[in-house]
Amino acid sequence: MARLAWLMSGAIVCAALAAWAALAAEPAGPLAAAAPAISAAPAIAADAPPIAPAPQAAAPGQLRLVGVERIWDRAPHNAFTDLVRFKDRWFCTFREGKAHVSPDGALRVIASADGRTWTPAAILASPTADLRDPKLSVTPDGRLMLLGAAAPHNRTPIRQSLAWFSSDGAAWTEPAEVGDPDFWLWRVAWRGGTAYGVGYDVAGRDTVRLYRSADGRKFETLAADMGLRGYPGETALLFDADGTGWALVRREAGDKAAQIGRARPPYAEWTWKGLGEHIGGPALTRAPDGRLLAAVRLYTPKTRTALCWIDPDAGRLTEALSLPSGGDTSYAGILWHDGLLWMSYYASHEGKACIYLARVALPPPAGRR
Numbered sequence: 001m002a003r004l005a006w007l008m009s010g011a012i013v014c015a016a017l018a019a020w021a022a023l024a025a026e027p028a029g030p031l032a033a034a035a036p037a038i039s040a041a042p043a044i045a046a047d048a049p050p051i052a053p054a055p056q057a058a059a060p061g062q063l064r065l066v067g068v069e070r071i072w073d074r075a076p077h078n079a080f081t082d083l084v085r086f087k088d089r090w091f092c093t094f095r096e097g098k099a100h101v102s103p104d105g106a107l108r109v110i111a112s113a114d115g116r117t118w119t120p121a122a123i124l125a126s127p128t129a130d131l132r133d134p135k136l137s138v139t140p141d142g143r144l145m146l147l148g149a150a151a152p153h154n155r156t157p158i159r160q161s162l163a164w165f166s167s168d169g170a171a172w173t174e175p176a177e178v179g180d181p182d183f184w185l186w187r188v189a190w191r192g193g194t195a196y197g198v199g200y201d202v203a204g205r206d207t208v209r210l211y212r213s214a215d216g217r218k219f220e221t222l223a224a225d226m227g228l229r230g231y232p233g234e235t236a237l238l239f240d241a242d243g244t245g246w247a248l249v250r251r252e253a254g255d256k257a258a259q260i261g262r263a264r265p266p267y268a269e270w271t272w273k274g275l276g277e278h279i280g281g282p283a284l285t286r287a288p289d290g291r292l293l294a295a296v297r298l299y300t301p302k303t304r305t306a307l308c309w310i311d312p313d314a315g316r317l318t319e320a321l322s323l324p325s326g327g328d329t330s331y332a333g334i335l336w337h338d339g340l341l342w343m344s345y346y347a348s349h350e351g352k353a354c355i356y357l358a359r360v361a362l363p364p365p366a367g368r369r
Helices: 012-023
Strands: 064-072 077-088 089-097 107-112 116-122 129-138 144-152 158-164 176-178 183-191 192-202 208-213 219-223 232-239 245-251 259-263 271-274 279-286 292-298 303-313 316-322 330-337 340-347 354-363
Touching: 064 089, 064 107, 077 354, 089 116, 089 129, 089 340, 089 354, 107 129, 107 144, 116 292, 129 183, 129 330, 144 183, 158 183, 183 208, 183 232, 192 219, 192 245, 208 232, 232 279, 232 303, 245 279, 245 292, 279 330, 292 316, 292 340, 303 340
Parallel strands: 077 129, 077 330
Antiparallel strands: 064 354, 077 089, 077 340, 089 107, 107 116, 129 144, 144 158, 158 176, 183 192, 192 208, 208 219, 232 245, 245 259, 259 271, 279 292, 292 303, 303 316, 330 340, 340 354
């Protein structure tokens, strides 16, 4: 397969982004190479309130929204986020483009020391493909890994997953093609020096497969078919301290109910349980009290970004907190830091799709302090 052509050098990228900005017809080009810092912003439109106001208090053991700010809105469409802490700084990544699906998609990385004032760190673009769904992780050797996918303009292949690496979040390597063509390796999770990720088929073969890698560049197939049907797709992985692996999977056929999977090392065989809800853009973590917690898009009665408890034994997904969101929304990055859950996501409830950062508290159960 002929390799995709990439524009990664500074001068060429700047020229490509300047052309993009001219087409965007906005005074401040959304892909400008030298953009000033942006601080947490007020609502775009005062007459477009969030669909869920921030609660001021929560019962013990229930989630409480501490605060949420819009941290980026410079492109016509800003979406598909992830969030990580690296070298005592916050890094948030997302896609910028003219629309939810458009040929000009580029991957933006922004950085912050305090989670409030954000500055542009890098932007990754291609002249031949729409770059989509960036995900950040920290490799065992202490580098940032950015995983994304290229949707070539000529649709050959339909998707190719890519990985970039950086020691500072600003300078990135050339992209490495990872996984198999047309199997979208959507997110990775590291355990014991090994990266694991689920690739979902985008060519109509109705399957997902599990990959692993020692370095994030060369992935081998661990399970060619994880035994799940109903057009499984975006998958979040989580590994417990005892080695148990969890997979939360979006499905788009049949009853469309999300599935929670469980496996023990070496993770070649999985058991599945339906959760009874259609979800999108999953992220998965353990709460300090030990419960499984997911950030997802929910579709009924209104589309929104929400945090949900998952009971894998009962096969139950229970909404715990609805974030201010609506319309085109979800695709969160989540991590615990200083006793709070920090969460990036995107939403269009204030007009266009913008990037938000929320902080969520989980008061301890009654009797525990």
